[in-house]
Amino acid sequence: MSLLKKIKKFLNWSSFAKPEINLNTELYEQLRPFRLPLILVVLMMMVGATGYVLIDNFSLIDAIYQAGMTFTTVGFTEVAPISPAGRLFTITFILLGFCVFTFSIGLLIEVLKKGALVSIIKERRMLYKVARLKNHFVICYHNLYTIELSAQFRENHIPFVVIDPREDLPEIAEKYKYPYYIVAQPHTKTALLKTHLSSAKGLITLSSNIADNIALIATVRLYEKEIDRKRPYFIMTNSDNDDDTERLKKLGANSVVSPSKLVAQRLSAMSVRPDMENLLEQFLYKKDSPIDIEEISVPDYSWIRFKRLKETNLRNITNSDVVGIRDVNNKFIPMPRGDTLIGTGTKLLVIGTAESIRLTKRVVKSKQKPEEFKYV
The missing domain is CATH 3.40.50.720 (NAD(P)-binding Rossmann-like Domain)
Structure with a gap:
């Protein structure tokens, strides 16, 4: 397996993603009215070619070519001399072809006017995009x-x-x-x-x-x-x-x-502590903020499990602060002390830069204390 294929497999990428549901049935249903015009076109070509072969002894390829030019009213030239009977056949063939052409165009306009065919084609294209x-x-x-x-x-x-x-x-x-x-x-x-x-x-x-x-x-x-x-x-x-x-x-x-509750809480906080809300607006709610806050779950295999907070040295290791701990019973401890035990199902509320929080996640989800931090 090539390196590119291995990378695609690892990232779960596919070169051609198919939607879980297709609209082929609906598409075929919209295209069904075009079957009759197609059949008529094929029949007209067969009738025209047969007529030129029987009336004027055209070769098969010349007859098909002459029938095609006549049916489409292109009329470049006659591939061979045509007899009076052949000319009458040509006039009749042109009139019939015009009727078939007019009927086909009218049917096409009617189908497109309804808009269902175009909608299905657009939706089908969207489904393939979503599948990726x-x-x-x-x-x-x-x-x-x-x-x-x-x-x-x-x-x-x-x-x-x-x-x-x-x-x-x-x-x-x-x-x-x-x-x-x-x-x-x-x-x-x-x-x-x-x-x-x-x-x-x-x-x-x-x-x-x-x-x-x-x-x-x-x-x-x-x-x-x-x-x-x-x-x-x-x-x-x-x-x-x-x-x-x-x-x-x-x-x-x-x-x-609850949108109404959130708005009420935000308005209440702004009225009581406007400076704090401005601070949060500046540092926490913006996309490119230098400060971030996130709750990190401690897995059962983590090396910090059953350790005191001060024993983990997370502040020295990752340059981030644990400002809250939520235990397995959903009890929240704000600003935990250093002797707080990190138990099973614990979640750490961490504040720091985006980079320091990413590092904290990596450290917390490690089975063993990272080698580069063992002496911290």
């Missing part, structure tokens, strides 16, 4: 949240597909720069196949109707079991009250965001 995506997010339903979220995803180079049943989605996608979109009901099996959910990282459902969000969460979790996915999908949704939030989490949502 890996670890993308499927965003269900277009609304104000989708517009803002898609802008953030584009800035951070996170691949995503927007799916919505509205027929004007192509125009919306062009306006708001959705690179990939599917027109379909999100909770259907066909929609899951069209969005290439099997290769996706997760799904975000942003419907204002909680019933739609419930149906999508249930559908995705069932699909997850159906394809025997090893890593569960990360599902996010929105709600307007605490009861709905609790219900959606029980049904399988990993994260439920």
Whole structure:
């Protein structure tokens, strides 16, 4: 195996990605009206060639050539002298050809006027583009949240597909720069196949109707079991009250965001501590911020498991700070002391630069303390 093939296999790349569902049946259905014109064209060519062979003793190739020029009304020249009977046959053949040509053009215009054929061809092309995506997010339903979220995803180079049943989605996608979109009901099996959910990282459902969000969460979790996915999908949704939030989490949502609650919390924080909010806006909410904060899970095989925080020397090793610890019971310890024990299922809230946080992840997820840091 060549080096390039090994790299492609390692990165799970494929030179030609096929969608999980094709539109060949729908495409053939739209092309069915063209069968009769094609049959008529073939019959006209056969009749014309046969007529020239029988009437004027043309060779087969000359007869086909003469029939083709006559049928298409090109009329460059006669390949051989044509008798009066042949000329009458030619006139009749031209009239019949004109009728077939007119009928075919009318049928073509009628099919294109309906727009279904063009729509299927465009959707088929989109499905092949979506099939190339890996670890993308499927965003269900277009609304104000989708517009803002898609802008953030584009800035951070996170691949995503927007799916919505509205027929004007192509125009919306062009306006708001959705690179990939599917027109379909999100909770259907066909929609899951069209969005290439099997290769996706997760799904975000942003419907204002909680019933739609419930149906999508249930559908995705069932699909997850159906394809025997090893890593569960990360599902996010929105709600307007605490009861709905609790219900959606029980049904399988990993994260439920309440926009009204977030806005209220942000406004409250800004009114009480405007300087702190300006600081967070400057350093944490921007894409190119020099400071970042992230929660890192400690795996069972990590070398820091069952060690005191001060024993890990993470501050000296990675130049980042642990500002919070969440234990397996979801109890959060802010600003933990050095003698805090890192147990099973612990999550560390780490603050630092993007580079220092990446290094912290690597150190925490190592089975043994890295060699270069053993003497720190």
